[in-house]
Amino acid sequence: MKIKRGIPVSPGVAIAPALIVGREANAPAYRAISKSEIESEIRRFDEAVSIACEEMDREIRRFDRRVKISQQILESHRDMLRDPVLREEVAKNIRSGLFTAETSLHRVIRGYLRHFEQMESDYISQRAQDLRDIENQLLSVLQGKKDLAIHQLEEEVVVIGHNLTPAETTALDKAKVRGFAIEVGGRTSHTAIIARALQIPAVVGVKAITADLQVGEMAIIDGYTGLVIFNPDRKTLEQYRKKASIAAQYYRELLKLVRLPAETEDGYSISIAANIELPEEIHNALEWGAEGVGLYRTEFLFDGSLPDEEKQLRTYKNAVKLLRDRYLVIRIMDLGADKMSPGPTPYHEQNPFLGCRSIRLFLDRPEHFRTQIRAVLRASVYGDVKLMLPMISDLEEIRRSKKLIHDMQRDLEREGKPFNPDMDIGIMVEVPSAALTADQLAREVDFFSIGTNDLIQYSLAVDRVNERVAHLYQPCHPAVLRLIRMIIDAGHAAGIQVSICGEMCSEPAYAVMLMGLGLRSFSVSPIALPAIKKITRLITMKEATEIATACLRFNNASESQAYLARRTQTLMPKLW
Amino acid sequence: MEIERSLEISNKYGLHARASTRIAQVAQKFRSKVLLLRGTKNGVQEVDAKSVLGILSLGAEKGEVLRVKIWGDDADSAMEALTDLFLRKFDEE
Structure with missing residues (x-):
C-alpha cells in the first residue's frame, strides 16, 4: 500500500483500477526537414489542428449546456488551437528554419510561454497551463498517439495522470470514470473547476504519482482529504468502500440544504x-x-x-x-x-x-x-x-x-x-x-x-x-x-x-x-x-x-x- | 480603407480568456486586417485581433483604452462590430 497526498478539489471517494493518461509530452526530438517537405509539414500541422478542433467541438456539444462556464472554457481552448497567428508562426518556423511541425509548434509555444510568464497578472500566468495543454494536444495528434478514448471505457477506472486538459476532463466518461488525481494544478485551475461542476472526486498537485503506479493497480481517490492510495490493503479498501457509499448518498442530501438557513x-x-x-x-x-x-x-x-x-x-x-x-x-x-x-x-x-x-x-x-x-x-x-x-x-x-x-x-x-x-x-x-x-x-x-x-x-x-x-x-x-x-x-x-x-x-x-x-x-x-x-x-x-x-x-x-x-x-x- | 478608434475595456475582468475569444471570433468574420495597440512603458504593443493568443498576451485590464486599427474593404463594418462588442462588455454577464 502506498499513500500520497495532494490538494482535494472536488469531494467524494472513488475506488477503481487506475488508468494512466497524459504523461507529460516530451519536447519533440529535433529533426531537420528538406525543402521539399515544407508544404507537407505545414499540411500536417493544419490537419492536426482540424482533428484537435473537431474533437473539441464534439466535447462542446457533449457537455451539459447548463454548465455554461465550462463550455466557455472549452470554446476558448478550441479557438486557441485554431488561432490563425499561431498557425502563421508555425508555418514560418517550418519554412525558414526547416523544422518539423512538432519542433516548430514547440518553439512558438515556448515563445508565448516566456512572454506570459513575464506578465504581472496572476490570471495570465495561469494561462500558461492552457498553452501547454494546446501544445500537448496538438503534439499527440501529430505524433499519432492513439486517442485514449476515455469516454468509451469498458470498465470503471480512476484516471491518474500528469495533467488533464479541460477538454480531457470533460471528455471523461462519467459513468465509467470514478475520479481522478493529477500531478499539476491547484484549487483554482480550470480542471479543478470543471471537476466540481461534474461532481467527480478529484485530487490535484500530487507529486510524482504516474511514476509509482502500474496501469490496472487498484487506487483510491479521497476527494475530501486529498489522499490517493495505491494497492490498498483489505482493511483500507473495506473502510473506503463503506465511506464511498455513505458519501454518495450523503452528498445528495447535503445539496438540498444549500438554500435553507443554518438553524438549530x-x-x-x-x-x-x-x-x-x-x-x-x-x-x-x-x-x-x-x-x-x-x-x-x-x-x-x-x-x-x-x-x-x-x-x-x-x-x-x-x-x-x-x-x-x-x-x-x-x-x-x-x-x-x-x-x-x-x-x-x-x-x-x-x-x-x-x-x-x-x-x-x-x-x-x-x-x-x-x-x-x-x-x-x-x-x-x-x-x-x-x-x-x-x-x-x-x-x-x-x-x-x-x-x-x-x-x-x-x-x-x-x-x-x-x-x-x-x-x-x-x-x-x-x-x-x-x-x-x-x-x-x-x-x-x-x-x-x-x-x-x-x-x-x-x-x-x-x-x-x-x-x-x-x-x-x-x-x-x-x-x-x-x-x-x-x-x-x-x-x-x-x-x-x-x-x-x-x-x-x-x-x-x-x-x-x-x-x-x-x-x-x-x-x-x-x-x-x-x-x-x-x-x-x-x-x-x-x-x-x-x-x-x-x-x-x-x-x-x-x-x-x-x-x-x-x-x-x-x-x-x-x-x- | 483604414480607420482607427480608441475603445475602453469595461467588463469585469479585462481581456481574459472569454473576452479575448469573443474579440477574435468577431474579428475573424471580416476580411480586413484588425490590429489592437496597447501603450506600455516600453512602447506600443501591437497584436492581431484575430488571434486569441495575441490578445491574451496583451494582458489588458479593465479600464484600459486600446487603439483599434483596421484596414480593408470591410473595415467600417468590422469597426462597428468591434465597437459594439466592447460596449456590450464582450457579452459577459
Missing part, C-alpha cells in the same frame, strides 16, 4: 461564511450557501511583490461586487514563517514561527503594506468590507496598527479619495497571549476571529507539519478548549462578534462543540460548508452546550475525541 432545532441561528484565497472562489462559496467571506487570505495576491494599489482596489472591488450585500473580511497579508516573505527577505529567521512575521512585519515595515491597506480602505465604500489583523499578541500592536491605518485614512482624505471611516477592524486571535488578554483586546476592536491552526500550534508548542510531533497537535486539548472559551466569553462580554476561521471548525463534530462553547459564526472552506450547515440543523443548542461542557471536563484530548465521535456519529457519517 431549538431556534438558534448560526452564520456560516467561507474562507477564500481568490475572488473566483466566491462563485463556489455562494453556490454552497455562504453568507459572506469570513477570511480572504490575500497572501496569494503576493507574487514576489504586491500588485499596485489600483490593481488591488479592482480585485477587492470585484470580490465585493460578486458578494453583493454580503460581508467580506480581508486579512492583511500574513507573510513570513511558512508563507512567502515580502520583497527582499528582511531577516534570516532562526525560528520563523516565533520570528518577525505577520503583524510584526507590518509594524516593522508598514511601507510594504501601504498599497494594500489603502486599497482595502478605498474598497470599503463599495460594500461591507472589514479589515482583519493577523497574529496580534498584545494591545500595543492593535494601537500601533490602528494608528498606521488612521494615518493612511488621513492621506486618502487629503487626496480626496473616498473610504468608509467606520469600516470594521478586527483581529485574529491565534496567539495564547491574545486569548488570555482577550477581555482587554476586545475593547479596541470590532470583531474577533479565532485562528485555530496557529492557536493550537502555539499553545501546545507543536509544529504540525513535523511528522514526529504531529500527533501532539490536538484540537481538543483541554488547554485549547479553555482558551477558545475565554476568547468567546471576552468577545461577547464586550459586545463584539466572535467568529472562527481555522480548519478545526470544518469538522462537523468540532463545530458542534464550538457551538456549545458559544460560537455563532463560522468561516470554513467552501467545500465544507454544506456539512457544517447540516449538523447545525440536526442538533439543538441544548445538546451542543451539553457536549461542550462535557469536553471541558475531560482530562485529555483523546477522551474528548472519543466522546465527540460517539455523540455525533449518529448525526453524520464520518467523511473528513
Whole structure:
C-alpha cells in the first residue's frame, strides 16, 4: 500500500483500477526537414489542428449546456488551437528554419510561454497551463498517439495522470470514470473547476504519482482529504468502500440544504461564511450557501511583490461586487514563517514561527503594506468590507496598527479619495497571549476571529507539519478548549462578534462543540460548508452546550475525541 | 480603407480568456486586417485581433483604452462590430 497526498478539489471517494493518461509530452526530438517537405509539414500541422478542433467541438456539444462556464472554457481552448497567428508562426518556423511541425509548434509555444510568464497578472500566468495543454494536444495528434478514448471505457477506472486538459476532463466518461488525481494544478485551475461542476472526486498537485503506479493497480481517490492510495490493503479498501457509499448518498442530501438557513432545532441561528484565497472562489462559496467571506487570505495576491494599489482596489472591488450585500473580511497579508516573505527577505529567521512575521512585519515595515491597506480602505465604500489583523499578541500592536491605518485614512482624505471611516477592524486571535488578554483586546476592536491552526500550534508548542510531533497537535486539548472559551466569553462580554476561521471548525463534530462553547459564526472552506450547515440543523443548542461542557471536563484530548465521535456519529457519517 | 478608434475595456475582468475569444471570433468574420495597440512603458504593443493568443498576451485590464486599427474593404463594418462588442462588455454577464 502506498499513500500520497495532494490538494482535494472536488469531494467524494472513488475506488477503481487506475488508468494512466497524459504523461507529460516530451519536447519533440529535433529533426531537420528538406525543402521539399515544407508544404507537407505545414499540411500536417493544419490537419492536426482540424482533428484537435473537431474533437473539441464534439466535447462542446457533449457537455451539459447548463454548465455554461465550462463550455466557455472549452470554446476558448478550441479557438486557441485554431488561432490563425499561431498557425502563421508555425508555418514560418517550418519554412525558414526547416523544422518539423512538432519542433516548430514547440518553439512558438515556448515563445508565448516566456512572454506570459513575464506578465504581472496572476490570471495570465495561469494561462500558461492552457498553452501547454494546446501544445500537448496538438503534439499527440501529430505524433499519432492513439486517442485514449476515455469516454468509451469498458470498465470503471480512476484516471491518474500528469495533467488533464479541460477538454480531457470533460471528455471523461462519467459513468465509467470514478475520479481522478493529477500531478499539476491547484484549487483554482480550470480542471479543478470543471471537476466540481461534474461532481467527480478529484485530487490535484500530487507529486510524482504516474511514476509509482502500474496501469490496472487498484487506487483510491479521497476527494475530501486529498489522499490517493495505491494497492490498498483489505482493511483500507473495506473502510473506503463503506465511506464511498455513505458519501454518495450523503452528498445528495447535503445539496438540498444549500438554500435553507443554518438553524438549530431549538431556534438558534448560526452564520456560516467561507474562507477564500481568490475572488473566483466566491462563485463556489455562494453556490454552497455562504453568507459572506469570513477570511480572504490575500497572501496569494503576493507574487514576489504586491500588485499596485489600483490593481488591488479592482480585485477587492470585484470580490465585493460578486458578494453583493454580503460581508467580506480581508486579512492583511500574513507573510513570513511558512508563507512567502515580502520583497527582499528582511531577516534570516532562526525560528520563523516565533520570528518577525505577520503583524510584526507590518509594524516593522508598514511601507510594504501601504498599497494594500489603502486599497482595502478605498474598497470599503463599495460594500461591507472589514479589515482583519493577523497574529496580534498584545494591545500595543492593535494601537500601533490602528494608528498606521488612521494615518493612511488621513492621506486618502487629503487626496480626496473616498473610504468608509467606520469600516470594521478586527483581529485574529491565534496567539495564547491574545486569548488570555482577550477581555482587554476586545475593547479596541470590532470583531474577533479565532485562528485555530496557529492557536493550537502555539499553545501546545507543536509544529504540525513535523511528522514526529504531529500527533501532539490536538484540537481538543483541554488547554485549547479553555482558551477558545475565554476568547468567546471576552468577545461577547464586550459586545463584539466572535467568529472562527481555522480548519478545526470544518469538522462537523468540532463545530458542534464550538457551538456549545458559544460560537455563532463560522468561516470554513467552501467545500465544507454544506456539512457544517447540516449538523447545525440536526442538533439543538441544548445538546451542543451539553457536549461542550462535557469536553471541558475531560482530562485529555483523546477522551474528548472519543466522546465527540460517539455523540455525533449518529448525526453524520464520518467523511473528513 | 483604414480607420482607427480608441475603445475602453469595461467588463469585469479585462481581456481574459472569454473576452479575448469573443474579440477574435468577431474579428475573424471580416476580411480586413484588425490590429489592437496597447501603450506600455516600453512602447506600443501591437497584436492581431484575430488571434486569441495575441490578445491574451496583451494582458489588458479593465479600464484600459486600446487603439483599434483596421484596414480593408470591410473595415467600417468590422469597426462597428468591434465597437459594439466592447460596449456590450464582450457579452459577459
